Every structure is written in C-alpha cells, then in structure tokens.
Amino acid sequence: MKSYYLTTPIYYVNAAPHIGHTYTTMVADTVARWKRMQGYDVVLTTGTDEHGQKIERAAKAVNKTEQEFTDIIAEEFRMAWDKLSIRIDRFMRTTDPRHEKKVQELFLRCKERGYVYKGEYTGQYCVSCELYVNDAKPGDPCPDCGRSTETVTEENYYFKLSAFQDRLLELYEKQPDFIQPESRRNEVISFVKGGLSDLSISRTTIKWGIPVPGEEKHVFYVWFDALTTYMSAVEGEGRWPADLHLIGKEIVRFHAIYWPAFLWAADWPLPKRVFAHGFLLFDNDKMSKSKGNLVRPLPILEVIGQEPLRYFLLREIVFGQDGNFSYDAVITRYNADLANGLGNLVSRTLSMIRQYRNGQIPASQGSPEIAEVAQTVVGTYRDAMESFQFSKGLEALWQLLSLLDRSIVQYAPWKLIKDTSAEAQQKLDTILYSSAEVIRLATALLGPVIPQACAKIWAQLGMAEPLESVQLGSLAWGQLPAGQAVGEATPVFPRIEAAPAVARMFELEEKEKARQDELVGKAPKVETPKYDIAPIAETISIDDFVKVDLRVGIVRSAEPVKGSDKLLHLKVDIGEAQPRTIVAGIATAYKPEQMLNRKVVIVANLQPRKLRGVESQGMIVAASLEGGSPVLAGFLEDVPVGARLK
Ligand code: MSP
Numbered sequence: 001m002k003s004y005y006l007t008t009p010i011y012y013v014n015a016a017p018h019i020g021h022t023y024t025t026m027v028a029d030t031v032a033r034w035k036r037m038q039g040y041d042v043v044l045t046t047g048t049d050e051h052g053q054k055i056e057r058a059a060k061a062v063n064k065t066e067q068e069f070t071d072i073i074a075e076e077f078r079m080a081w082d083k084l085s086i087r088i089d090r091f092m093r094t095t096d097p098r099h100e101k102k103v104q105e106l107f108l109r110c111k112e113r114g115y116v117y118k119g120e121y122t123g124q125y126c127v128s129c130e131l132y133v134n135d136a137k138p139g140d141p142c143p144d145c146g147r148s149t150e151t152v153t154e155e156n157y158y159f160k161l162s163a164f165q166d167r168l169l170e171l172y173e174k175q176p177d178f179i180q181p182e183s184r185r186n187e188v189i190s191f192v193k194g195g196l197s198d199l200s201i202s203r204t205t206i207k208w209g210i211p212v213p214g215e216e217k218h219v220f221y222v223w224f225d226a227l228t229t230y231m232s233a234v235e236g237e238g239r240w241p242a243d244l245h246l247i248g249k250e251i252v253r254f255h256a257i258y259w260p261a262f263l264w265a266a267d268w269p270l271p272k273r274v275f276a277h278g279f280l281l282f283d284n285d286k287m288s289k290s291k292g293n294l295v296r297p298l299p300i301l302e303v304i305g306q307e308p309l310r311y312f313l314l315r316e317i318v319f320g321q322d323g324n325f326s327y328d329a330v331i332t333r334y335n336a337d338l339a340n341g342l343g344n345l346v347s348r349t350l351s352m353i354r355q356y357r358n359g360q361i362p363a364s365q366g367s368p369e370i371a372e373v374a375q376t377v378v379g380t381y382r383d384a385m386e387s388f389q390f391s392k393g394l395e396a397l398w399q400l401l402s403l404l405d406r407s408i409v410q411y412a413p414w415k416l417i418k419d420t421s422a423e424a425q426q427k428l429d430t431i432l433y434s435s436a437e438v439i440r441l442a443t444a445l446l447g448p449v450i451p452q453a454c455a456k457i458w459a460q461l462g463m464a465e466p467l468e469s470v471q472l473g474s475l476a477w478g479q480l481p482a483g484q485a486v487g488e489a490t491p492v493f494p495r496i497e498a499a500p501a502v503a504r505m506f507e508l509e510e511k512e513k514a515r516q517d518e519l520v521g522k523a524p525k526v527e528t529p530k531y532d533i534a535p536i537a538e539t540i541s542i543d544d545f546v547k548v549d550l551r552v553g554i555v556r557s558a559e560p561v562k563g564s565d566k567l568l569h570l571k572v573d574i575g576e577a578q579p580r581t582i583v584a585g586i587a588t589a590y591k592p593e594q595m596l597n598r599k600v601v602i603v604a605n606l607q608p609r610k611l612r613g614v615e616s617q618g619m620i621v622a623a624s625l626e627g628g629s630p631v632l633a634g635f636l637e638d639v640p641v642g643a644r645l646k
Helices: 019-036 055-063 066-083 098-111 161-174 182-193 220-226 249-266 297-304 308-315 327-357 370-385 390-411 421-444 451-460 498-520 542-546
Strands: 003-012 041-049 092-095 117-126 148-161 217-218 244-248 274-277 280-282 323-325 550-560 568-573 579-585 599-603 610-611 615-616
Touching: 003 019, 019 092, 019 244, 019 280, 019 297, 041 066, 041 182, 041 220, 041 542, 055 066, 055 161, 055 327, 055 568, 066 092, 098 117, 098 220, 148 217, 148 542, 161 182, 161 249, 182 249, 182 568, 217 568, 220 249, 244 249, 244 498, 249 274, 249 327, 297 308, 297 327, 308 323, 308 327, 308 390, 308 451, 323 327, 327 390, 327 421, 327 451, 327 498, 370 390, 390 421, 421 451, 579 615
Parallel strands: 003 041, 003 244, 041 092, 244 274, 280 323
Antiparallel strands: 117 148, 550 568, 550 599, 568 579, 610 615
16 A cells, blocks of 8 residues: 655643644644545544743743643644544653654754764853753843843854755756645755755753753753654654644744754655645734734634634645634635535435435436546546645535536525436436535535535435545546435534624634643733732712722623724623623623623613713723723633622
C-alpha cells in the first residue's frame, strides 16, 4: 500500500489550543482523509513543543515544575483534537525520550560530518528575565521587564548553515513545489540570496531542554529540537521522508531553510513539500494572548458543532492567504451553504423519492447534461484538492448543487407526478435519479471536509458501503443502484439562529479560558491601581441609598444607535410586563451580539431621559476609570431577573 505522511507544526505549550492551531490541524485532517480516499496508508502527526526558556518561566510563574506544566497543556491539545474528531495518528512531545534520542542522533551525525563547531555567542541578555533579546544593541532595555540588558558571551555549538546556501537555492529551483505557495517560495529565495550566517544550536543559559551529548551544560536550541519531531514521531516505521509539512507562514524559514540543511548535514532525506498557509484574524484583528482575543475551539464545538467550523475554514479562507474569522461569518456560511444549500437539497430529494417512488431509487441514467457537469466538477474538485485550493474545489461543487436546484425547478417533479404518461414518468425518474446521484457524488467528495454530516447523508441515501471506504478513483456517474431503498430524511444541517449562538459562544469562551487558567494554577490577575482613583463621593445615609432601585435585568435585544458609535439601543427585561428601552453608552466596549441574553444591573427608578430621540427608561450600571472603557456589572452566580440589589 502506498503511504502518505503529513504533519502539522508541533504547538508551543505556552498557550492552550486556539483557532489558529485548529485551522492547521483541521486542514491536515482533511488532507489525510482525502489521501485515504486515494488508497494511501496515511499517517498524520502533530504534537507539542515543550522546551525552552518561555516554558521554564511560565511554569515558574504558576509554581509548577516544567514537566507538570507541560503535561497539563499537552493533554489539552490531545483532548481538543480528540473532541474535534480529528484523527491524530502520532502525537509527539519534545519531552518524549524517543524524541530526545533522535535529536541527539541528528546532532552527532551533523558533528561527524563536520557541520557543527564550537564557538561563542554574544548577545544582549536580560538577567532578570534570563532571556536573550534578539536584535538589541548594548544598553537597550528588555522589552518584557524594562531593565537594561547586559552584553553576555557564552559558549555555543554552531551549525554551518552558511555551507548550504547554494544547495538550498538549487533545491528551490529544481523542485519549485518544495515550498508553496509561490509567494512564500519567493520570500525564502530572497532571504537565502541575502546570505546565511551560521546558527547557534545550543544554549548554556537554559536548563529546560535536551542535553547535548557529552556536554551536559548545553541544551539544544528549540528549533533544532522541535523540527526533529517530524522524524521521531515515525521512528522505526520506514515512513520518513514526510510527504507534506503543513505550517503557518510565520515559521516558513525554519522549515524551508534550517530543516533541509540539518537533514543534508545528517545525510537524511528531505521532506517532499512544505505548505505555509496564511493567518486567521479575529474580527480583523491579530489574535494574541496578550490582547486576550484568542478564540478557543471547544466553545464552538459545544454550541454549533465542529463541522460548520471545518466547512467555513476550508470554504471561506483561501488557503495560503490570510483570512478573517468571526463567529457570525461561520454561522452565515453554514446557513447559506449547508442548511439552505446541501441540506435542503437532500431533504427535498429524499422526500420526493419516498413520496413518488416508494422510497426506492428509480431505474434511470439520469440527465446527460447534469451527468456531464457532474463529471467535470468531480475533476475540478479533485485538482483543486490536490493543489490545496480547497475553497476553489468547494465553490465548484456548489455550482453543481445550484445547477441541480435549477433543474429540479425546471422539471417540476410535483407536476410530473400528476401526469401518468410514460414520457412524464420517465422524466420524473430522470430528475429523481439525477438528484440522488449528484448528492451521492457530492457527499463522497465532501467526506474529507465534513465527515460526520456526510456519513449521515450517505446512510440516508441507503448506501451499503461505509463512506470511509469509498475510493476516489472509482467515483463515476451512474453507480447509484436502481431499487436501492433510501432512508428517512432527518435534517442533517438544522438552521442556526445566529444571535443566541454567538452570545453563547462568547460566554463559553470566557468559561473555557477560566477553566484553562485554573488548570495550570494561574490565579486571576488582580489589578492594583497604579493611578489616582477618583475621590470618594460625599457620605450618604442608608435612606438615601435605598432610594436608588437597582435591578437585575436580561437583555432581550440589542442594536447599534444609528449615527452614534457610542450608544446601544437595548431592550432590558426586569420582569415587568414589557422590556424597557435603555440607551446605553457602551458601544465602544460591547458589540450588540455580546449583549444579547446577558444579565445586567440597571437603575430602575431613574427619571426617563431622551437620547438621540429615544426615551431611555433606566441606566445600565458599569464601572470605569475616568475616561476608561466601561465594564458591565454582573454576577458570578446566576441571579433571577427582577432581583433588587440592596
Ligand atoms: N512550536 C513552533 C512550531 C514548531 S514546528 C517544528 C510554533 N508553535 S505555535 O504554537 O506557535 O504554533 C504555530 C502554528 O500554529 C502556526 O504555524 C500555524 O500553523 C498555527 N497558527 C497559530 N496561530 C495562527 C493564526 N492566527 N492563524 C492561522 N494559523 C496560526 O510555532
């Protein structure tokens, strides 16, 4: 059996899995399934990158040993892929002893062949953070703590990267698809043409790493260590070289320059291809831990399932380019293409076959025009998938589905059924067969993208063979057997109502973050004011205080106020006959969809006041510093609507 080996990057354990890691891993799972459809024996490797100073520090910050800390996060990754039904064949951690051995072997082989030498490394070092500050000049401050850096010289092992400049350029020339897409290839070529310096591959300032054999105070530089997982994960299986390394664009240099050079130096074969995809932005903003806008995958799974996300990532984002992610966009895509598109087509087709043909696939060749388009689309889809143009392939498939939609309207089966002539009945058979056959082909092709939904449709079509065993090479028009009994068309893609789903995902996202923080033992950050707080107001009596009627309410609807970027128009239910209209100046901090179904505190007996022509019947309670962004008051435990604060 032909084998196919692909990898995702191994992820750093300083952050738990987020949507960026999920993107690469979901795409890898799709490619793996696609290759299985071509009869390959596929292995997909992922894992965790656990060494280095950042991890040392992260563990220390929460009073854990490095091993305890990395065990927890590695498990979070493993669990996430499992819950998302991503089939991971090998999960390699850089702390695995089998991996350590492989890294040491790589080093010894490079050394034996003369590609490693001892030298001195001089850089700007922050003693307090125990970190080198890249590109810093003497006297520059540390970007983390602000203290000034010191010039430090340490003994290091160096790798002769400079020896490989010409050979690398020759590789990119002779094997133009070694790095894809083209834009990344060009970037790498010009980088290499600019000249390569030798690379320091060991550190004496770090302890948390793989020891250099015979030089116990040295540990390996993280990239020398990390890249080797691609080999250690399949050690002894005869699967190396990898067919494909899927990565994000920011780590292309390590994969397209360092990695081939290390492998040449060790006299080991090179991977066949590196594909670097673009970055996902969240609401058009770069995601980062420090910004606190990381999107985690499990809340999405819990609220809408993983397949709307898989479909979105492959359909909406051009693989290789940056793309924007938002909860709303995922749901919009899902409702348009899956609920209204494919789902609707399946239920229409199956219910017509049940109603008009006793639930059996009629004997027919189908429509020659539809058959022809279908065959072409199968080819386009196949080429697109092979060249990682997932969105193009899916777009072509949906053109076929919309052709079918139009054909059903043209044939009008609901009219044909009333006409008993042989010609009308044959036409009815033709359109019913064509519909079912298009659905069969589309489902088989879509299997790698949305496997669970496709398995359901496949079963509803009455197919005997399991979907996973369908082979691409044997997919052709006209194989759907006449007389096959179709099943009940239970909805595979129920419509998702966006607003409550989005609100729920935001809510679960907060909980998931809190769970992960608690897991590593991180206490929530308590902010101590470093500024002058506003003076405390004049003393009042309790009688004065009880005059203020504060109530718990729930937001039933939220909309922006036209012409204002500060105001939101809310309907807040505090248990009265009608929700109250409240105009709140919180739009810079909260989006309407974040407000929906959220519990808030309002001043319920404040004199109504007109804002932008709308009468506001109360005020929402929020905290802020002078000129700062408002933060809504809320409760840690659940509170009934209408409860009074006293
Ligand atoms: N540990 C290194 C990789 C070593 S591979 C031998 C590393 N880890 S990481 O945790 O930072 O993961 C980086 C990878 O995660 C990216 O290359 C990409 O695959 C994925 N993504 C992380 N954030 C991303 C986005 N915002 N968008 C898309 N993918 C991104 O680098």
